[in-house]
Amino acid sequence: MNFYLTYVLVATALFAFTALFTLFALYSERKISAFIQDRLGPMEVGKYGSLQAFADILKMLQKEFIIPSAADKILFTLAPIVIFVSVYLGFAALPWAPDVIPSSLNLGIFYIFAILSMETIGILMAGWGSNNKYALLGSMRSVAQMVSYEIPAAIALISAVMISQSLNMQEISIKQGILSPERILFLGVWDVKAIGGFLAWSIFQAPHLIIAYVIYFIASLAECNRAPFDIPEAESELVAGFHVEYSGLRFAFIFLAEYSMMFLVGMIGVILFLGGWNSPVPNIGSIKLAAWTTGIGWGIFWIVVKTLIVVAVQIWIRWTLPRLRVDQLMSFCWKVLTPLAFLCMLISGVWRLTMMS
Amino acid sequence: MNSALLNVIKTVGKGLRLTLGHFFAASESRKVKPVMDNNYFAQDSGTTTIQYPHQKLPLPEVGRYQLDVEIDDCIVCDLCAKICPVDCIEIESIKATEAIGKTSDGTTKRLYAAKFDIDMAKCMYCGLCTVVCPTECIIMTDQYDRSTLKLNEMIYKFSDMTQAEAEEKRIALEKLNAERLAAKEAAMQSTKDK
Numbered sequence: 001m002n003f004y005l006t007y008v009l010v011a012t013a014l015f016a017f018t019a020l021f022t023l024f025a026l027y028s029e030r031k032i033s034a035f036i037q038d039r040l041g042p043m044e045v046g047k048y049g050s051l052q053a054f055a056d057i058l059k060m061l062q063k064e065f066i067i068p069s070a071a072d073k074i075l076f077t078l079a080p081i082v083i084f085v086s087v088y089l090g091f092a093a094l095p096w097a098p099d100v101i102p103s104s105l106n107l108g109i110f111y112i113f114a115i116l117s118m119e120t121i122g123i124l125m126a127g128w129g130s131n132n133k134y135a136l137l138g139s140m141r142s143v144a145q146m147v148s149y150e151i152p153a154a155i156a157l158i159s160a161v162m163i164s165q166s167l168n169m170q171e172i173s174i175k176q177g178i179l180s181p182e183r184i185l186f187l188g189v190w191d192v193k194a195i196g197g198f199l200a201w202s203i204f205q206a207p208h209l210i211i212a213y214v215i216y217f218i219a220s221l222a223e224c225n226r227a228p229f230d231i232p233e234a235e236s237e238l239v240a241g242f243h244v245e246y247s248g249l250r251f252a253f254i255f256l257a258e259y260s261m262m263f264l265v266g267m268i269g270v271i272l273f274l275g276g277w278n279s280p281v282p283n284i285g286s287i288k289l290a291a292w293t294t295g296i297g298w299g300i301f302w303i304v305v306k307t308l309i310v311v312a313v314q315i316w317i318r319w320t321l322p323r324l325r326v327d328q329l330m331s332f333c334w335k336v337l338t339p340l341a342f343l344c345m346l347i348s349g350v351w352r353l354t355m356m357s
Numbered sequence: 358m359n360s361a362l363l364n365v366i367k368t369v370g371k372g373l374r375l376t377l378g379h380f381f382a383a384s385e386s387r388k389v390k391p392v393m394d395n396n397y398f399a400q401d402s403g404t405t406t407i408q409y410p411h412q413k414l415p416l417p418e419v420g421r422y423q424l425d426v427e428i429d430d431c432i433v434c435d436l437c438a439k440i441c442p443v444d445c446i447e448i449e450s451i452k453a454t455e456a457i458g459k460t461s462d463g464t465t466k467r468l469y470a471a472k473f474d475i476d477m478a479k480c481m482y483c484g485l486c487t488v489v490c491p492t493e494c495i496i497m498t499d500q501y502d503r504s505t506l507k508l509n510e511m512i513y514k515f516s517d518m519t520q521a522e523a524e525e526k527r528i529a530l531e532k533l534n535a536e537r538l539a540a541k542e543a544a545m546q547s548t549k550d551k
Contacts, residue, residue, distance in 0.1 A: 035383035036376045040406040320376040321369065336362065 010102050014091050022259040023053040025311060032312070033319045063248030068131060071245065075129030080246065080253040082122030087257045089115045090264045095170040097277045097299025098179060108169035109161060112268060113154055116223070119257070120146045123232070123242050126254070130245040138241025142232030145329060146223055152337035153219035156212040159341070159348035160272040163206050163356070169271055176200050177278030178290050188355030196290035197282025201275035206351045212344040213273040215337050217310075220265035222333070224258065226314060228321035229329060266310035270303060277303040391415035420499035421484055424475050426515040430460040430494035433468035437486035437495050445479035446486065448472060451526045454533045460492050470516045471523040477503070478511040 027042070027050065034041030042049030067076055093108040095101040105111050120143050127139020164172045174180055178196035186192040187207060192199040203209045222229035225241075233241035243254045270276060277299035281289040293302070324332065385403035389412050390396065407414060416422075438446040449472035457466045486495050505511055518526075 032380065035380045035404070038379060038383065038403070038405050040386070040404050040408070043408060316373065316376065316380070320372045 014102065015088065018088060018091070018256065018260040018263070021263050022256050023057065025259045025262065025315075026053040026056065026255075028312070029315050029318075032315050036316075036319045057252065060248055060252045065250065066245075066247050068245050070131045072129040072131065075125045076245070077250075079122050079126035079129055080250045080257075082125060083119055084122075084253045084257040084260075086115055086118035086122060087260045087264060089118075091260075093169055094264070094267055095173050095271065095276060096303055097296040098174070098294070100296055100299065101170050104168065104170050106168050109157060109167050109172075109268070109272070112169075112264075113150070113157070116261075116264075117146075117150065119261070122257075126246070127242040130242070132245050134238045134240075135242050135244045138232045138234070138238045138244070141234075141326065142225055142242055145225070145229060145232060148330060148333045149219040149222035149229075149337075152215050152333060152341040153223060155338070155341035155345050156216040156219065157268070157272055159212045159344040160202050160209055162345065162348040162352055163202055163209065164272075165352075169276075172202075173271055173276030173278065176202055176205075176275045178283070178294060179278075185356060188351065192282075195282045195284075196278065196294075198275065198280045199282055200278065202273045206348065206355070208344055208347045208351070209273055211340065212348075213269060215341050215344065216269055216273070217313075219333075219337060220269060221314060221317065222329070224261045224265060224314070226262070227318040228324050230318075230323055231326055231329060234323060262311050262314055263307060266307045266314065267303065270306045270310060274306055275302075280306075389414060391417070393417060416499045416501075418499055420501070421497040422482065422501035423477060423498055423503065424480065424486070424513075425496055425498045425500075426473060426475070427494045427496070428470060428473060428515050428517050430462070430492045431470055431473070432460060432464055432466050432492055432494075433470045433473075434491060436489045436491065440485045440489050442483060442485065443479045443481050445476040445481075447474045447476075451523060452530055453526070454529050460494070462492055464492055469518060469523070469526050471518055471526075473515040475513045475515065476511060477513055478508060 030052070031041045031049075042052035045051045045055045067073055090112045092103045093101070093105045093111050095104075123139045123142045123146075127135045127137075127142070130136070161167060161172070164175045166172055166175070175182070175184070177200050178194065180193055180200070182193075183191050184193045184200045184205060186199045186204055188205070190199075198204065203213055225232050232238075233243075238244070243251060246254060279290050279293035279298060279302055281293055283290045379402075382402040383404050387400060387403060387405045387407065389407060391414060433448060433450040435448050435450065438444075438448045448470060451469040451471050453467055453469055457469070459465055482497070484497055487493075487497055503511075
């Protein structure tokens, strides 16, 4: 019976983490956007406005549940749950440190991609259930965008999986550092198994994975519905897109899903391309920096830091680039990203056969 | 196609560099300097927010914001109320029975101001009333922030007479008028009698 307790504890810890991360990301997004625009951002609640996100969520918890009279009540009520749960379940297969993974699935990355696609259904439910033309337009755009961008994202991930030869997220992480059971070749020529550090990361094992990572990063922005790919939410055209009719706690859940998704896609990219929980500092001679900074605590520290940097870049891009038009979005996905991703996959196969055999 | 893609990469890089520059420049924030300062426009980076209730830009003493009336200098000529484009000044005068006194520039005062209200919610800060005032008793000040919870608190009352005093002056005036009328009638009666 004890393992049930463990399941509940792990799930609660993950939920607490996503909630805390959302509050932190909300605050940092407001601050970063403010600094980029030469403003100060929230300053009144707490020191430098640090409690602003808590104040916002407190306000949201007190709000009334409003269901539009013409809405489809079942779909409208279920949609935020479907959206959040599908993102939340994605965290189940992500490794945090050596031996720390909620569920070590052999099909890890495949499972995550399958479960993330469920979010699309939730968004369509929200848009259709609201019975609002803006919400429906937003959700249609969102579905079209997410289905399209899953293809380059998945193919870019496959080109990394071909290098590491595993779908298990934990094994992919192990194969990018000093704990690897097999040898690691930096750029396919120099054995860096004993040195580790950033030299052993996937993107340096096979340099074309840098392009694959950029493709994955761009596609992941589109999958989180973030600027410059935020046409599903397009404030200036669609008010708020698919969540225009939501208020209070339901809106909070959609928000929570959106920010957890940012962290999730950032973390997938970090695990597959940027070494996961492995230390970025290499062993230099007798100074065993990599060996000293590998462990459970260090693992969690490194993966959180790396992912937060990726999230910061996502925020930075959002406050720099204007929104793409629908046709630009589609032609960028199908004419640029998808062919490039296929090219990366091809190079991965050739690289695996010639340089790593 | 390739040149278009290259252009995208170049322009995106340019934009990202620009925003990153602003992000790091935000460690510096704007100094609160008055507009009279020679370096008022000198700062070209950093955050520009002035946290208003905590920080205020110093204003010149001759700032032209909310109106103020020096009621001792007012001769209640009603010119300001007449010229006001939005009719925000309301004056009620009572004729005095004799000269009340002199203003600071030597004009004799002959009217009491029973009521001198300015509705600041209506005022559009054109300053015409200060131009027409013969004794320069209505002026604009450097005070600009006054927010109230009730709208009628935006009506500034400048008259220093109490209700009872005004009533007393009104009765005195009526009494004088009645006496004059009586005197006039008596005079007419006497001419008729002759």
